[in-house]
Amino acid sequence: MAQVTEQSVLEALRKIVDPDLHKDIVALGFVKDLQIDGGAVSFRIVLTTPACPVKEQMQTQAQELVGALPGVSSVNVKMDAEVPKGRGITEKVVVPGVRNIVAVSSGKGGVGKSTVAVNMAVALARDGARVGLMDADLYGPNAPLMLGAADAQPIVSGNKLVPNEAHGVKLISIGILKPGDEPMIFRGPILHSLVRQFLGDVLWGELDYLIVDMPPGTGDVQLSLAQLVPVQGAVLVTTPQEVALADVRRALRMFETVHVPILGIVENMSYFVAPDTGRRYNIFGEGGGQKLADEYHVPFLGAIPIGLEVREGGDRGVPVVVGQPDSPQAEALRHVAEEVARQVSIEAMKPELVVLGKAR
Ligand SMILES: Nc1ncnc2c1ncn2[C@@H]1O[C@H](COP(=O)(O)OP(=O)(O)O)[C@@H](O)[C@H]1O
Ligand SMILES: [Mg+2]
The missing domain is CATH 3.40.50.300 (P-loop containing nucleotide triphosphate hydrolases)
Known part of the structure; x- marks a missing residue:
C-alpha cells in the first residue's frame, strides 16, 4: 500500500489558495499539527479570522484533496483561527491585548x-x-x-x-x-x-x-x-x-x-x-x-x-x-x-x- 508522507499531504494542500491573500495555505503557514498515522491524516487549518466566509469551502476542499491521495484512509481537518495583530499594534502599547x-x-x-x-x-x-x-x-x-x-x-x-x-x-x-x-x-x-x-x-x-x-x-x-x-x-x-x-x-x-x-x-x-x-x-x-x-x-x-x-x-x-x-x-x-x-x-x-x- 502507498506510503502517505507529510510532503504528499502538503503538496495536495498547496492547491488551496486563499482568495484574498493570493497565496496557497501551505505557503501562508495556515496548515498546523499535521499528523500521519498509517492512512489516517489529521491537521488544523488556522485562518486569520473565525468569520471567514470560505471556511466551510476550504475544509471540504482539504478533505477531498487529501482524501484522494493514495494510501489515505481517513482525513480529519479542524478549522481554527488566529487573528493576526494589526500593523503597528506592537509599538503602541496603550491596549496591549487588542489585536485589531x-x-x-x-x-x-x-x-x-x-x-x-x-x-x-x-x-x-x-x-x-x-x-x-x-x-x-x-x-x-x-x-x-x-x-x-x-x-x-x-x-x-x-x-x-x-x-x-x-x-x-x-x-x-x-x-x-x-x-x-x-x-x-x-x-x-x-x-x-x-x-x-x-x-x-x-x-x-x-x-x-x-x-x-x-x-x-x-x-x-x-x-x-x-x-x-x-x-x-x-x-x-x-x-x-x-x-x-x-x-x-x-x-x-x-x-x-x-x-x-x-x-x-x-x-x-x-x-x-x-x-x-x-x-x-x-x-x-x-x-x-x-x-x-x-x-x-x-x-x-x-x-x-x-x-x-x-x-x-x-x-x-x-x-x-x-x-x-x-x-x-x-x-x-x-x-x-x-x-x-x-x-x-x-x-x-x-x-x-x-x-x-x-x-x-
Ligand atoms: N437599516 C436600518 N433600517 C431601519 N432603521 C435603521 C437602520 N439603520 C439604522 N436605523 C435606525 O436609525 C436610527 C439611527 O441609527 P444609528 O445607528 O443610531 O445612527 P448613528 O449612530 O449614525 O447616529 C436608529 O433609530 C436606528 O435604529
Ligand atoms: Mg450613534
Missing part, C-alpha cells in the same frame, strides 16, 4: 453608524471571535442601549475599568463618564486625554477586534484616536442620500491624512424589502455606495436594507443579528461583518505578503 482596532465612522449622524458597529461586533462574537466595543460617540452614546446595557456600570478593579458584557461583546461607553442627557461638548485637549484614558484604563483582556463607534464627522476625537492608537482601519457608513455629499468625502480624506486605511464603505438603509412579498424597492436609486467606493478605490463592504426590525431591535437592546437572524437586514449585517474581518486580515497580512515578495 476598527473605527466605525460616518460623515454625519443618524446614518446607522452605531447600528452597524453593534451588529458587526455581535456577529463577529457569534462567529467565535473575541470582540470589544468602545462607544466613543460623545454626542450620541447609544451603543449600550442597542446592546441592552444602557444602565450597566463598569466594575472598577484597582484603578482600571472592567468592561460590561452584552451579547458576547465587551462594552465600554464614554457616556458612563458623564451620565445624563445633556450633550457633551469638550474642547480638543480634554477630548484627547479622555480618549487616551479610556483606551488605556480599560481591562479589555485579549481581543481579536475592538470596534470603536466614533462620533460622526471629522473632529478632534477622530484625530485623537488615530494619533493614540494604531487603528487598523476605518469603516465608513453612509446612506444612499448621503453618498454624494461632501461630508463623506471629507471623512475619507481625513483618514487618509492620518494614514488610517479605509477598510471600506457600507451603504445603510439602501433599499426596502417588502416583508409580505419579499420584493425589493430601491427607494433612493441604486449603487451609490458602490460608485463612491470605486471612485476612491476602497472596498464596498455591503448594502443594508431598511427595515423596522433594525430600529426595534436597537430600541429593545437586542441587535437584529440576534433577535431576527433570518431577516434580510441581519443577513446583510453579517455579510458586512465578514467583509470587515476579511479586510482586516488583508491589512494585517500585508507586511508578510511583502516579505513573500507578493505585495498587493
Whole structure:
C-alpha cells in the first residue's frame, strides 16, 4: 500500500489558495499539527479570522484533496483561527491585548453608524471571535442601549475599568463618564486625554477586534484616536442620500491624512424589502455606495436594507443579528461583518505578503 508522507499531504494542500491573500495555505503557514498515522491524516487549518466566509469551502476542499491521495484512509481537518495583530499594534502599547482596532465612522449622524458597529461586533462574537466595543460617540452614546446595557456600570478593579458584557461583546461607553442627557461638548485637549484614558484604563483582556463607534464627522476625537492608537482601519457608513455629499468625502480624506486605511464603505438603509412579498424597492436609486467606493478605490463592504426590525431591535437592546437572524437586514449585517474581518486580515497580512515578495 502507498506510503502517505507529510510532503504528499502538503503538496495536495498547496492547491488551496486563499482568495484574498493570493497565496496557497501551505505557503501562508495556515496548515498546523499535521499528523500521519498509517492512512489516517489529521491537521488544523488556522485562518486569520473565525468569520471567514470560505471556511466551510476550504475544509471540504482539504478533505477531498487529501482524501484522494493514495494510501489515505481517513482525513480529519479542524478549522481554527488566529487573528493576526494589526500593523503597528506592537509599538503602541496603550491596549496591549487588542489585536485589531476598527473605527466605525460616518460623515454625519443618524446614518446607522452605531447600528452597524453593534451588529458587526455581535456577529463577529457569534462567529467565535473575541470582540470589544468602545462607544466613543460623545454626542450620541447609544451603543449600550442597542446592546441592552444602557444602565450597566463598569466594575472598577484597582484603578482600571472592567468592561460590561452584552451579547458576547465587551462594552465600554464614554457616556458612563458623564451620565445624563445633556450633550457633551469638550474642547480638543480634554477630548484627547479622555480618549487616551479610556483606551488605556480599560481591562479589555485579549481581543481579536475592538470596534470603536466614533462620533460622526471629522473632529478632534477622530484625530485623537488615530494619533493614540494604531487603528487598523476605518469603516465608513453612509446612506444612499448621503453618498454624494461632501461630508463623506471629507471623512475619507481625513483618514487618509492620518494614514488610517479605509477598510471600506457600507451603504445603510439602501433599499426596502417588502416583508409580505419579499420584493425589493430601491427607494433612493441604486449603487451609490458602490460608485463612491470605486471612485476612491476602497472596498464596498455591503448594502443594508431598511427595515423596522433594525430600529426595534436597537430600541429593545437586542441587535437584529440576534433577535431576527433570518431577516434580510441581519443577513446583510453579517455579510458586512465578514467583509470587515476579511479586510482586516488583508491589512494585517500585508507586511508578510511583502516579505513573500507578493505585495498587493
Ligand atoms: N437599516 C436600518 N433600517 C431601519 N432603521 C435603521 C437602520 N439603520 C439604522 N436605523 C435606525 O436609525 C436610527 C439611527 O441609527 P444609528 O445607528 O443610531 O445612527 P448613528 O449612530 O449614525 O447616529 C436608529 O433609530 C436606528 O435604529
Ligand atoms: Mg450613534
